[in-house]
Amino acid sequence: MSIIEADGLTKTYSTRSGTVHALAGLDLSVPEGSVKGLLGPNGAGKTTTVKVLNTLIKPDSGTATVDGIDVASDPQGVRRVIGASGQYAAVDENLTGLENLEMVGRLYHLGRRKSRARAKELIEAFDLSAAGNRPVKGFSGGMRRRIDLAGALVNRPRILFLDEPTTGLDPASRLGLWETISDLVKGGTTVLLTTQYLEEADYLADHISVIDSGHVIAEGTADELKAQIGGHRVVVTLVNESDSGVSREILSRHGSGEINVGDGGRKLDVVVDHGPSALQAVLSDLGEAQIALHDAGMQRPTLDDVFLTVTGHRAEDNEDEKEAS
Numbered sequence: 001m002s003i004i005e006a007d008g009l010t011k012t013y014s015t016r017s018g019t020v021h022a023l024a025g026l027d028l029s030v031p032e033g034s035v036k037g038l039l040g041p042n043g044a045g046k047t048t049t050v051k052v053l054n055t056l057i058k059p060d061s062g063t064a065t066v067d068g069i070d071v072a073s074d075p076q077g078v079r080r081v082i083g084a085s086g087q088y089a090a091v092d093e094n095l096t097g098l099e100n101l102e103m104v105g106r107l108y109h110l111g112r113r114k115s116r117a118r119a120k121e122l123i124e125a126f127d128l129s130a131a132g133n134r135p136v137k138g139f140s141g142g143m144r145r146r147i148d149l150a151g152a153l154v155n156r157p158r159i160l161f162l163d164e165p166t167t168g169l170d171p172a173s174r175l176g177l178w179e180t181i182s183d184l185v186k187g188g189t190t191v192l193l194t195t196q197y198l199e200e201a202d203y204l205a206d207h208i209s210v211i212d213s214g215h216v217i218a219e220g221t222a223d224e225l226k227a228q229i230g231g232h233r234v235v236v237t238l239v240n241e242s243d244s245g246v247s248r249e250i251l252s253r254h255g256s257g258e259i260n261v262g263d264g265g266r267k268l269d270v271v272v273d274h275g276p277s278a279l280q281a282v283l284s285d286l287g288e289a290q291i292a293l294h295d296a297g298m299q300r301p302t303l304d305d306v307f308l309t310v311t312g313h314r315a316e317d318n319e320d321e322k323e324a325s
């Protein structure tokens, strides 16, 4: 059996503007020692799923077990085996990094001395020694994320829930955190993480579940998901926009499906069955038509293409919404 299992979870909220089905029959299964990525746009139900599994909220219906323990009948038991960090994590701004971690230890009844020792150990492991004795309110975004993750590890959990662990971090801090998470996984920890970053899911997750409107709409490894939506794309960039029409016609001869046009009509791409031979054919026809090229090549589908195909919009659109709201 999988170490995390959810079957038919539902959760409805009544708000002033109506009823929201945060979870609408969500199923999930995470094998022990693996990383599952929950990918989905804003409001998809990612945080709600994590909150049900880490026993912060109860579902309206459906069942879930963590390490074989039922979240509804034994929430205490679940909390003993998990660590959680993320959007809802409570860090006391006025306490230092060290004090915050000590406090978590006390919450787990580690005792004063053990709590302090564990806090020190984590401060060092997370490269926070210089900041350990400063109040968290002066921490940078990256330091906050690290203290948050460290807090989730105080009780040496075998199962870790990470809700958008790197949102808002700069690329270097993000990579650092990815490495930390990878190390934990090498040590045998099972991780369920939510993210809006496709590269993050691609880098960290063994399996990905794409969530929209409270249920899973696609799942598999990153490669499987990419394979589901077809083979390569052939991409060409023209020197002259005036060649766009003819080029479009040539691409449609060798491709299948819609032709994407960008960059003011100069960049065109199309999905093809066999990348190398389609690219050769396209180049040969473009050459015959004496069309000058800036660039030409083929691309494998990205997780972003998967996202677009299954949700109907690009992942970056959500980022824009998030910034706007």
Ligand SMILES: Nc1ncnc2c1ncn2[C@@H]1O[C@H](COP(=O)(O)OP(=O)(O)OP(=O)(O)O)[C@@H](O)[C@H]1O
Pocket: 013, 014, 015, 020, 021, 022, 040, 041, 042, 043, 044, 045, 046, 047, 048, 049, 196
């Ligand atoms: N306490 C609540 N009261 C009312 N509605 C809620 C509550 N919690 C969540 N919702 C709604 O449930 C839906 C799912 O929310 P959830 O936070 O799980 O989404 P999410 O996928 O984590 O989104 P994000 O990427 O923005 O974090 C949203 O429409 C949200 O507005």
Ligand SMILES: [Mg+2]
Pocket: 046, 047, 048, 087, 163
């Ligand atoms: Mg969320």
